[in-house]
Amino acid sequence: MENALHTRDRVGVQDYVLLEDFRNEKAFVENLRKRFKENHIYTYIGSVLVSVNPYRDLGIYRKEFIEQYRNVNFFELPPHIFAIADTAYRLMHEECRDQCILISGESGAGKTEASKKILHYLAAASYHAKQVEHVKEKLLNSNPVLEAFGNAKTNRNDNSSRFGKYMDIEFNFLGAPLGGHILNYLLEKSRVAHQNNGERNFHIFYQLVMGADDSTLQRLLLRRDPEFYYYLNQGNSTRVNGIDDAAQFQIVKSALSVIDFTEEEINALFAVVASVLHLGNVGFTEDDGRAVIAQEKSVYSVCKLLGCPEDMLNDALTHRTIEVCGDSVVSPLNRDQAIRARDAIAKAVYERQFKWLVQKLNASLENKDDAGKKTLMGLLDIYGFEIFKNNSFEQFCINYCNEKLQQLFIELTLKSEQEEYRKEGIEWEPVEYFNNKIICDLIEEQHKGIISILDEECLRPGDATDMTFLDKLETVVGSHQHFLSHKIADKRTKKTLCRNEFRLRHYAGDVTYRVEGFLEKNNDLLYRDLKKTMTKTSNLITRTSFPESELLSKKRPDTAATQFKRSLSQLMLILMSKEPWYVRCIKPNDRKQSAVFDDMIVLHQVKYLGLMENLRVRRAGFAYRRPYEVFLKRYKCLCPKTWPSYQGSAKEGVQVLVNHLGYIPDAYRMGKTKLFIRLPQTLFEIEDSFQNKKHDLATIIQAKFRAYDQRKKFLQIKTSAIIISCYWRRYAAKKSLARRRRAAKVIQNFIKGFIRRNEAENETNKYFIRCAKSEYLRRLAHNLPKSVLDKSWPHPPRCCHQASNLLQDMHRKWLMRKYCKSLSAEQKAQLDQKVVAHDLFKNKKQSYPQTVPQPFLENRLTPEQNTMKANAFDNSSNPHGEKTLYCAPVIKYDRHGYKARGRILVVSDRAIYLLDDKDFKQKHRLDFQVLTGLSLTNMTDVILVLRILNNLRNKKLSINIYT
Numbered sequence: 001m002e003n004a005l006h007t008r009d010r011v012g013v014q015d016y017v018l019l020e021d022f023r024n025e026k027a028f029v030e031n032l033r034k035r036f037k038e039n040h041i042y043t044y045i046g047s048v049l050v051s052v053n054p055y056r057d058l059g060i061y062r063k064e065f066i067e068q069y070r071n072v073n074f075f076e077l078p079p080h081i082f083a084i085a086d087t088a089y090r091l092m093h094e095e096c097r098d099q100c101i102l103i104s105g106e107s108g109a110g111k112t113e114a115s116k117k118i119l120h121y122l123a124a125a126s127y128h129a130k131q132v133e134h135v136k137e138k139l140l141n142s143n144p145v146l147e148a149f150g151n152a153k154t155n156r157n158d159n160s161s162r163f164g165k166y167m168d169i170e171f172n173f174l175g176a177p178l179g180g181h182i183l184n185y186l187l188e189k190s191r192v193a194h195q196n197n198g199e200r201n202f203h204i205f206y207q208l209v210m211g212a213d214d215s216t217l218q219r220l221l222l223r224r225d226p227e228f229y230y231y232l233n234q235g236n237s238t239r240v241n242g243i244d245d246a247a248q249f250q251i252v253k254s255a256l257s258v259i260d261f262t263e264e265e266i267n268a269l270f271a272v273v274a275s276v277l278h279l280g281n282v283g284f285t286e287d288d289g290r291a292v293i294a295q296e297k298s299v300y301s302v303c304k305l306l307g308c309p310e311d312m313l314n315d316a317l318t319h320r321t322i323e324v325c326g327d328s329v330v331s332p333l334n335r336d337q338a339i340r341a342r343d344a345i346a347k348a349v350y351e352r353q354f355k356w357l358v359q360k361l362n363a364s365l366e367n368k369d370d371a372g373k374k375t376l377m378g379l380l381d382i383y384g385f386e387i388f389k390n391n392s393f394e395q396f397c398i399n400y401c402n403e404k405l406q407q408l409f410i411e412l413t414l415k416s417e418q419e420e421y422r423k424e425g426i427e428w429e430p431v432e433y434f435n436n437k438i439i440c441d442l443i444e445e446q447h448k449g450i451i452s453i454l455d456e457e458c459l460r461p462g463d464a465t466d467m468t469f470l471d472k473l474e475t476v477v478g479s480h481q482h483f484l485s486h487k488i489a490d491k492r493t494k495k496t497l498c499r500n501e502f503r504l505r506h507y508a509g510d511v512t513y514r515v516e517g518f519l520e521k522n523n524d525l526l527y528r529d530l531k532k533t534m535t536k537t538s539n540l541i542t543r544t545s546f547p548e549s550e551l552l553s554k555k556r557p558d559t560a561a562t563q564f565k566r567s568l569s570q571l572m573l574i575l576m577s578k579e580p581w582y583v584r585c586i587k588p589n590d591r592k593q594s595a596v597f598d599d600m601i602v603l604h605q606v607k608y609l610g611l612m613e614n615l616r617v618r619r620a621g622f623a624y625r626r627p628y629e630v631f632l633k634r635y636k637c638l639c640p641k642t643w644p645s646y647q648g649s650a651k652e653g654v655q656v657l658v659n660h661l662g663y664i665p666d667a668y669r670m671g672k673t674k675l676f677i678r679l680p681q682t683l684f685e686i687e688d689s690f691q692n693k694k695h696d697l698a699t700i701i702q703a704k705f706r707a708y709d710q711r712k713k714f715l716q717i718k719t720s721a722i723i724i725s726c727y728w729r730r731y732a733a734k735k736s737l738a739r740r741r742r743a744a745k746v747i748q749n750f751i752k753g754f755i756r757r758n759e760a761e762n763e764t765n766k767y768f769i770r771c772a773k774s775e776y777l778r779r780l781a782h783n784l785p786k787s788v789l790d791k792s793w794p795h796p797p798r799c800c801h802q803a804s805n806l807l808q809d810m811h812r813k814w815l816m817r818k819y820c821k822s823l824s825a826e827q828k829a830q831l832d833q834k835v836v837a838h839d840l841f842k843n844k845k846q847s848y849p850q851t852v853p854q855p856f857l858e859n860r861l862t863p864e865q866n867t868m869k870a871n872a873f874d875n876s877s878n879p880h881g882e883k884t885l886y887c888a889p890v891i892k893y894d895r896h897g898y899k900a901r902g903r904i905l906v907v908s909d910r911a912i913y914l915l916d917d918k919d920f921k922q923k924h925r926l927d928f929q930v931l932t933g934l935s936l937t938n939m940t941d942v943i944l945v946l947r948i949l950n951n952l953r954n955k956k957l958s959i960n961i962y963t
């Protein structure tokens, strides 16, 4: 498909800004024709889209095309209605600025189709989410319903919009549609009662008659025959090739249920449509100047369907009540008046039903969520410029509306563009263009404009007629260069104008209006009796559309033209608050034929649509402009000095940026607050680089984000892992505790079992223990030691250890006692001495001498020696009669220890004596007082050293004694 799209570029120029001979109208049309022949119906003039109606399906609105144009630079692909829709949508979404797409062109040029394509594109390309799909469905389904009630076949267009429509679609910050609102303008209600030859009434009448099932038709008292109804058969074209009313009815019915119409509301809606058809069939005859109803059955049908008293409607259709000075006067109507009254009520009922329908649609489309920032996308599809053979009040209003739209186009493009160059101080060669403000003023100026004059005539007392209105026009605006009438025209022009006509030189061409009906249509009055009848109806639509309060109001309602003028100026305010995009529709021929391109017809439209001026302004000027801040913000990434932010004014930043991009001086201009770029190609190139850079940056951001995301995930996993491990440890600890507990329990049970088993065993053991004990005691009794010194003791079994120790101790004590008792007194004294010796020598002397035969004797002398002692010592040497305590033979050494002499030692109670061992004569006497000490060695010897006073030092003695 890409290839197919690129071959499209090669036919003519796809943007008129690139047209060489841009001042030549023929060259302009030729380019259109060339492209049209190759089925390229779209061409740009800068950002304005020129569309030529192909009158056949070119297959260029399929899903692939929607995808192709989605998010793609405006100039990157061949011109297309989707490119306009996409750019407007993206600007609205990305820069949060309200947008509007204005579709203009004459009847049959393809405005409605273009608006439907845009709506489809927005629904398909905008944010998708379940919650907004039903909003999209409602927006799309509002179209067939509005078309059924507001469109009709005309001689120029089989599906001509007979009302103006402006639709606002509300989007949220995500670019998702939240709801919508429809404003409707001036329904051509005269069509309800009258259609020109070859034309039809509104589609819904034919659709209902042809498409409703038999039971519905029966309920609505209708026949399946459009020819039968006066309001349908006047144009002689009830059936049209290519229009399938029955199929269309089914589409409308299902669309009604999508947009929240209840069964009751749908029934009421069709009842009103049917009642209008029945009203048309209420014929009148005249009797004595009084209208008489010819078809009472039709009146009955109307009353049945709307739910009103039959006689009341009968009276209201044939009589009129006039209030004169507080009194009510009823006057009968003649046939013509009755017919006008009938048509008036039929038109009023249908018009109010249409308003109710739009209100209902708005209620269904309303965005109930007030939160958050919203942006709007406006879509204007309003009737195109109309030049018929007979042009009436409706055409006057429609063409006035188109003048206003052209004025807006001039204000927003031609004039404002030139104004902007001036304000920004850009050098500029002014472009001449026709400013249609003069025509707008002619129509709408206060007191002097055609509408004011018409209102004056409608409201003034006296006999005002359509002709008096024309007279007044001639008087007040007769001299205006865009007004002509029979009376004031020159001779040549006079012939082309009747006396009841006036001509306006519109920007799109001259249109001759017939004044007949102007006053009545502008007054739009409905006889009070008819209004009153409608207030009594039970049908929910007529009941709400004709409130009783209207009857009570004394204030005259505004005229139709004034109401229209007011609603148009409100529309202009709405459109001017938004950024406009233009689709200028052109019809290639007047025969609704495909592949026919009529140069003259096209040239005429090119002229009046102001496309040449548009191109000249574009060429002389700059294709693109943006405030420095906005431009820098978007493209700063293209220059390292401005990325990521420029430290200086935005203007300086932009200058740095364009220098970096290497623009030649003629390619751009620096205004006071904005940058102007001359050619779209330049912008295209910069946007291209931006898109590439954006992808690079997006890759970096994506990488950073991925890293961040991964880290976040990693940390999450880590935290989770820590938590899990904590839980796991706790769980494991619990588990091991439980295991330990279980193990402890097992051990406990085992021990208990063991103890139990032991206890059982113990009984057995006790018996053996008892046996062992008694056995031991028996053995002990036979082997007890006999003396204290006997150390033997039978080894006891373990169970008898304690008893054995006690018994051994007891037995030893008993042996000792026995031994002590067996000692003689002498032995006892000896023992006492032994104890004393023990005390004296313990730890001082190794042992007693082993050679001593008998220890502790007081006298160790032999009996001979005792005798000798008694003889020699006791009697002679013991003069003091001292008592001998100890005596024994000893060897005395001299103080050098050499000379040994045998002596007898005698210890008395006062002194120590040493006697000669031969004769027992006293050798020495050592009084105790001269003894300073006795010394022994710690060895096992028997040496005793006697220590004596200093003066007796030489007499120190060493005695070998026996103890």
Ligand SMILES: Nc1ncnc2c1ncn2[C@@H]1O[C@H](COP(=O)(O)OP(=O)(O)OP(=O)(O)O)[C@@H](O)[C@H]1O
Pocket (backbone or CB within 6 Å): 053, 054, 055, 056, 057, 058, 105, 106, 107, 108, 109, 110, 111, 112, 113, 114, 157, 158, 159, 160, 161, 162, 382, 383, 384, 585
């Ligand atoms: N882009 C298109 N592709 C194919 N056919 C088209 C296209 N645009 C318009 N047509 C055909 O032209 C007919 C008239 O178009 P459309 O109803 O959009 O005209 P219009 O400008 O809205 O007229 P009016 O002002 O009377 O409502 C359509 O019914 C359709 O058959």
